[in-house]
Amino acid sequence: MSEVAAADPDLVLARAGDDEAFGRLVRPLRRELHAHCYRMLGSTHDADDALQDALLRAWRGLAGFEGRASLRSWLYTVATRTCLDAVGTRGRRAMPVDLGPSSTRAVAETAPLTDVAWLGPYPDGDFGPNAPGARYEQREAVELAFVAALQHLPGNQRAALLLFEVLGFSAAEIAATMNTSTASVNSALARARKIVAEKVPARTQQQTLRKLDDTHLREIVSDYATALERGDAAALVALLTEDVTWSMPPLPHWYEGLAAVADFATQVPMGTCGSWRHVTIAANGQPAVASYLCATGVGDHTAWSINVLTFRDNRIAEITSFIGAEHFPAFDLPASLP
DSSP states (O other), X not given: OOXXXXXXXXXXXXXXXXXXXXXXXHGGGHHHHHHHHHHHHSOHHHHHHHHHHHHHHHXXXXXXXXXXXOHHHHHHHHHHHHXXXXXXXXXXOBXXXXXXXXXXXXXXXXXXXXXXXXXXXXXXXXXXXXXXXXXXXXXXXXXXXXXXXXXTSOHHXXXXXXXXXXXXXXXXXXXXXXXXXHHHHHHHHHHHHHHHHHHSOSSOHHHHHHTSOHHHHHHHHHHHHHHHHHTOHHHHHTTEEEEEEEEXXXXXXXXXSHHHHHHHXXXXXXXXXXXXEEEEEEETTEEEEEEEEESSSSSOEEEEEEEEEEEETTEEEEEEEEEOGGGSGGGTOOSEEO
């Protein structure tokens, strides 16, 4: 055993079969490892499964950890390989914009596409430390635009980009993680950067939000929720950019531009859905609102969607409504509001 491995009593105990010691070792790293799995897989639920599988693999393979690198680096290697296995079997996750052109008028009656693996939202929190030399901050690397762009990459390119530009691994370390050559890693990085650059805005949401006064930002989010609750289309439109988009996975239809978005908002959420209540949250490092719906206007409001808001300057440029009560537990939100 190396001096590095021997220096940590919990590591010694864990290598001897103490599962509680192993739990203490991995507990500080669980959140950032989970975020890594989400970036790789685009789904909180898939990230849950992948992290559980990765930690089981790590527990079973702990005797093979020799301490040449940090435990954190080794666990990222195990988690990345686990996610690559999942990518190979499940494919990539999509957004409505990936499936076809936008709709110019409201589509009131539409069935969810259940045969599509959809991108999902991710609860805000501590995503781990920023690595020296990393291009992306940890919070930037869970923004919707970035995670959606990652889904267009093959698994090896996705892993290489995340390990290098988010986690600060060297090309040689990545090559060891992925059982390939440094030249292959550099090639994968070059291809991945090109694709991501074409799909991600030049200014990240973190850069945009830092320029907004916190009080003003809270007011915009509150005004968005209030406009929907009151059915005030004019108030909603005043908050949006001219080229705003609104998408609602797992529904295939999406809308682009003020006219189309206003028509949809007026006809559907403000027209035929019922009564709304909202809870302000944060998702994917961005402002978000949890929507609760009461179709009859009488009784409890039940969990409906997690709405992630993307800003440009001081206006909302994208609304992404992830429909489904299954998203709410990850945000520690109740299933209904009395």
